[in-house]
Amino acid sequence: MLLRPIRYLIYLLAALSLFASSSALAASGKLVLYTSQLPEDAERTIQAFSKHSPDIQVSWLRNGTSKVMSLLQEEIALGDPKPDVILIADSMNMQWLKQRGHLWAYTEAPVKGFPDSIVDPDWTYFGTKFITTLIAYHTSAAKPVAWSDLLRSPARDQIIMPNPRYSGGATIHLGTLSMAPDLGWSFFEKLANNGGIAVRGNGNAIKSVVQGDKQYAIVVDFLARNYKRKGAPIDYVFPREGVSAITEPIAILKTAKNKEAAMAFVDFILSDEGQQLVSLQGMIPAKNGISPPAGFPSISKIKVIPSNIPQILKIDDRNKERFADLFGG
Structure with missing residues (x-):
């Protein structure tokens, strides 16, 4: 029934x-x-x-x-x-x-x-x-294979990146790498000591490398690929430690x-x-x-470092203040 x-x-x-x-x-x-x-x-x-x-x-x-x-x-x-x-x-x-x-x-x-x-x-x-953050580099520079290569003397004063106060990708990148056991805040502190600087966004960062003002940019992947396809003197790598992704x-x-x-x-x-x-x-x-x-x-072939989004959100203001202490802005 x-x-x-x-x-x-x-x-x-x-x-x-x-x-x-x-x-x-x-x-x-x-x-x-x-x-x-x-x-x-x-x-x-x-x-x-x-x-x-x-x-x-x-x-x-x-x-x-x-x-x-x-x-x-x-x-x-x-x-x-x-x-x-x-x-x-x-x-x-x-x-x-x-x-x-x-x-x-x-x-x-x-x-x-x-x-x-x-x-x-x-x-x-x-x-x-999936948009990863990787290393773009000028073709006249030594090719990096790891994030740690940006801490060496050949990269001194030649590194540029977007400021997380303006870039969502940079925010996740900072939160992800600063919590990664093999990198942590030590990586960003050493990056600042090696002359790394932050600018308003990914576009400004990669243009600096394209124009030859800097040799290395920490930027979102598609900008690096698109500039390379247009014939700009740049190339890019997915660092072996892994990358963040939005x-x-x-x-x-x-x-x-x-x-x-x-x-x-x-x-x-x-x-x-x-x-x-x-x-x-x-x-x-x-x-x-x-x-x-x-x-x-494909994304399955890229080593992606996991992002703890709830935790990144919880400590976001603190992360940005600490980043500003290191790089300004």
Whole structure:
């Protein structure tokens, strides 16, 4: 006698799932995106999405992760957060937003093929790619193979890196390496003693090497690859001790005014088409089965140092103060 009600329940759940999927596909109206992608990557992402979902008009703001988060925090304090979707460099800031109840759980997100480690267990944010921090070097300089090579005399006064106060990737890099048993704060102290300097962002750091002002830059991988492919006199290595990695997660705000359009945007970013775009932009896709860009191994072939995101978030202010004591800024 219970079979008929159970059957009806199954039909109802299937219908609701179909409705949810079709509503995302039929989404329309205005979508507001805040992102820390490079300007050209943000434009390319939005153009591809607009072809996929022409009835959605995307309004977007782009800046560095720290700037995006500062603006968003101001809007939240005023009770009027503007974005429907955020796509920023690191999961630490997503964790901050999640802990304060600002993210919406998208439990139907198409995450099949993505590593569990980059999908929030509560479905509030999803990693979209892997961006490692490595060593880029001028081709006239001695090739490094390890982080420790930056502590030797040939690299004295020739090292440049982004400041974690402005770069999400640099924040995770600092937090990860400073807790790594083989590196720790000793590495950063010796780096400062060897004349390492910090500048506002990854772009400024690598341009200094391209122009020959410095010989070594600690930067995100895709910038090094892209400059090399354009013929710049640089090359890059994944240091043997391992590298830090960020995943540029995406999330829907709980206050999103157009959740259907937001779901459609997340669906696109996590789709095969969206992940192929990641590769075309010179970054390592997070989804299994999507080839990395030429010149990069798959993430499974790279030694990645684990990042304790909750702990990095907890001590972030302390880390940045200690970094500033060593490198200024």
